């Protein structure tokens with residue numbers, strides 16, 4: 001339908017069917033002139049049959065062919081006439097062409113055409129184009145164009161129908177009715193949506209029922225719900241039913257769910273059944289099955305030994321009380337019965353039994369006078385035994401209705417009163433006229449009677465026993481002066497006692513040792529003493545036994561150790577830094593707790609050596625110059641009879657360093673023997689040697705001895721000396 005410009009060739013033009021508006025311009029005859037040469041550019045020269053030449057304007061031009069040949073507008077005749085219906089005519093210089101109008105299609109399928117070539121313009125069916133009108137719209141073709149209209153269930157937005165979406169900016173949208181509105185007293189039951197033809201079904205609310213109309217609402221094309229036309233009416237039950245035997249309580253409401261309660265008339269009793277009626281959904285009251293009856297329980301039952309307290313009423317709720325007769329008690333748990341709605345008296349758990357007080361209580365020193373009756377009102381008499389009297393105020397008890405004997409104030413006491421008191425004694429037995437006494441534990445009586453008697457004047461002849469404390473025959477035993485024994489003797493009547501003293505001695509440091517002795521002697525002393533021949537350094541267990549009293553006592557005692565045995569030492573005055581010294585000793589049991597200590601004393605200034613001092617200075621512990629130190633310590637256990645010691649050999653002996661002696665200095669070497677046991681320490685010292693240049697006189701050494709002093713004898717023991725260690729250096 002677009003219109004294109006076309007250029008037509010002369011050949012094409014020559015084929016054009018000549019229509020009648022071609023003009024023939026007759027030439028003005030001017031002989032001798034070349035007519036053809038004067039033809040207009042746009043004219044042709046034509047030679048007539050008579051030989052004349054004429055200029056004819058070319059096809060599409062009008063004019064005289066010589067001076068004037070102007071374009072002829074063929075279109076002015078009218079497009080319909082020249083090109084056909086629904087066409088447009090387009091004039092060109094010297095020609096024209098045709099095109100179809102918008103909405104029409106040329107039958108030659110070309111953009112342009114020329115008349116009379118058989119081409120015509122046919123209407124185009126635009127509706128064949130899918131979706132030309134948009135969603136929800138319907139297309140209708142018209143000559144040269146098309147129209148759109150919304151389908152049912154759709155509505156137009158913008159403008160008016162018919163419309164064309166591209167030019168009107170109109171379109172169709174689906175109808176939406178929105179949520180449906182319910183009518184009065186209705187409820188929506190189902191609902192399919194809010195679009196066109198959606199349905200919503202309604203029903204009547206509770207308490208209402210259908211009266212007329214349609215329950216369905218439909219979403220219409222006009223965007224509104226049509227219906228429902230439903231009309232619901234309220235359900236009413238009317239007045240509740242009336243019964244002759246009952247009254248009812250009702251608030252007057254006849255609507256569904258209203259309640260009516262029925263009560264039996266006065267004097268009648270409900271015998272079961274439903275007493276409530278409810279207005280139901282079908283507009284009727286539910287059935288009431290309440291049954292009301294007159295109740296009479298008749299005469300209440302009677303029970304043996306029981307009285308009845310009753311006001312003669314036998315209606316429902318009436319009461320009867322029961323009470324056991326005098327001398328009887330209720331062994332059951334109840335005493336009341338009620339007239340029940342089923343016309344019977346309640347079962348009552350009453351059981352009247354005769355009261356039995358059982359055996360009367362007994363009292364000490366009292367006899368009972370009783371005829372074996374334990375009924376209510378039975379009596380019992382009490383009577384004190386001979387030698388006793390009743391200190392209380394009563395002697396009779398009665399069996400009471402609560403099943404117990406009356407309390408009775410009886411108290412039988414001996415005629416002489418309580419038995420007499422004796423110091424450190426207890427009453428073993430008494431019966432009012434006789435009391436037997438006994439000394440309390442730890443006491444003993446040697447003389448006197450242990451029996452008190454109640455005399456005729458109601459006074460006691462008291463027992464004469466004297467209770468004295470029993471003391472151990474041996475006490476406060478002790479050891480004195482290390483080997484003597486004394487103790488406190490308790491003769492307890494006797495004049496002499498035979499004693500046995502056994503003692504067993506043992507030594508922890510000497511397993512094989514045992515000292516066992518026994519002494520027997522007789523003594524009447526209050527503090528016997530005895531000296532024994534006990535060995536030193538021994539643990540004794542001493543057992544003293546008093547033979548007649550058959551009593552023994554054991555004590556223990558420790559004897560102290562002796563000074564250690566003196567070794568035989570050869571005093572030597574030697575030169576050289578490593579003198580070897582020897583000694584000779586005897587093996588002794590006390591070796592197990594004895595040691596030898598070698599002291600080195602530097603002879604400078606005044607030298608004082610205290611043998612009894614427990615001090616054992618160490619070489620590394622002493623101040624420069626080292627005045628005194630222990631060079632060696634030897635345990636005597638396992639040591640032989642002969643002992644050699646090289647002073648200054650750099651070795652360690654028993655934890656002490658045997659330091660080398662300094663050149664040019666003088667020393668004394670002192671041997672100390674020490675025995676120590678059970679906290680006692682005994683020692684003995686000898687001067688063993690004097691070493692190197694003796695620039696000091698021997699008198700400058702003072703030996704302070706706490707133990708024994710050994711005088712150094714010049715006993716040559718070996719005659720030679722060893723210097724093993726020092727030689728090796």
Ligand SMILES: *[C@@H]1O[C@H](CO)[C@@H](O)[C@H](O)[C@H]1NC(C)=O
Nearest residue numbers: 040041042043069070093094
């Ligand atoms: C003759 O016709 C042509 C077109 O065919 C045109 O262009 C030209 O101007 C015309 N000449 C005159 C003198 O009119």
Ligand SMILES: *[C@@H]1O[C@H](CO)[C@@H](O)[C@H](O)[C@H]1NC(C)=O
Nearest residue numbers: 080081083084085086120121
């Ligand atoms: C053109 O239209 C006219 C009027 O509408 C009609 O009478 C005529 O027949 C049409 N011509 C053709 C060739 O269809």
Ligand SMILES: *[C@@H]1O[C@H](CO)[C@@H](O)[C@H](O)[C@H]1NC(C)=O
Nearest residue numbers: 213214215216217218226227
């Ligand atoms: C109620 O309305 C619906 C929708 O309009 C229709 O299909 C139906 O037949 C109607 N029912 C009666 C009982 O008229």
Ligand SMILES: *[C@@H]1O[C@H](CO)[C@@H](O)[C@H](O)[C@H]1NC(C)=O
Nearest residue numbers: 250251252253257258259260
């Ligand atoms: C009566 O009682 C019913 C329930 O049984 C209640 O729903 C209703 O509101 C009452 N009406 C009046 C008037 O009190």
Ligand SMILES: *[C@@H]1O[C@H](CO)[C@@H](O)[C@H](O)[C@H]1NC(C)=O
Nearest residue numbers: 274280284285286287288289
């Ligand atoms: C209520 O009573 C009527 C008549 O007495 C009877 O037909 C109906 O079955 C009864 N309804 C019920 C629920 O008992």
Ligand SMILES: *[C@@H]1O[C@H](CO)[C@@H](O)[C@H](O)[C@H]1NC(C)=O
Nearest residue numbers: 310311312313317318319320
């Ligand atoms: C008897 O006692 C009952 C209660 O137990 C009472 O309701 C009734 O009125 C009494 N009757 C008479 C006649 O006193």
Ligand SMILES: *[C@@H]1O[C@H](CO)[C@@H](O)[C@H](O)[C@H]1NC(C)=O
Nearest residue numbers: 321322323324333334335336
């Ligand atoms: C009935 O028993 C109760 C206690 O169980 C008592 O308090 C009441 O006194 C008794 N009544 C009679 C009449 O025995």
Ligand SMILES: *[C@@H]1O[C@H](CO)[C@@H](O)[C@H](O)[C@H]1NC(C)=O
Nearest residue numbers: 370371372373377378379380
């Ligand atoms: C026992 O004595 C009572 C009065 O204390 C009397 O009533 C009862 O009959 C006597 N019973 C016998 C068996 O004698």
Ligand SMILES: *[C@@H]1O[C@H](CO)[C@@H](O)[C@H](O)[C@H]1NC(C)=O
Nearest residue numbers: 369381382383384393394395
């Ligand atoms: C009981 O006591 C009364 C006086 O208190 C006395 O007369 C009577 O003999 C006594 N009876 C007996 C059995 O002891």
Ligand SMILES: *[C@@H]1O[C@H](CO)[C@@H](O)[C@H](O)[C@H]1NC(C)=O
Nearest residue numbers: 385386387388431432433434
């Ligand atoms: C108490 O015992 C003695 C010796 O057994 C006896 O002789 C005396 O009768 C008794 N006295 C009483 C009151 O029983």
Ligand SMILES: *[C@@H]1O[C@H](CO)[C@@H](O)[C@H](O)[C@H]1NC(C)=O
Nearest residue numbers: 428436437438439449450451
């Ligand atoms: C009382 O003394 C007698 C004789 O002296 C003796 O046989 C009896 O065991 C003693 N009784 C008591 C309880 O000590």
Ligand SMILES: *[C@@H]1O[C@H](CO)[C@@H](O)[C@H](O)[C@H]1NC(C)=O
Nearest residue numbers: 500502543544545552553554
């Ligand atoms: C003491 O010696 C007596 C008589 O030899 C003996 O019966 C008793 O058992 C001894 N006691 C001890 C503790 O050894």
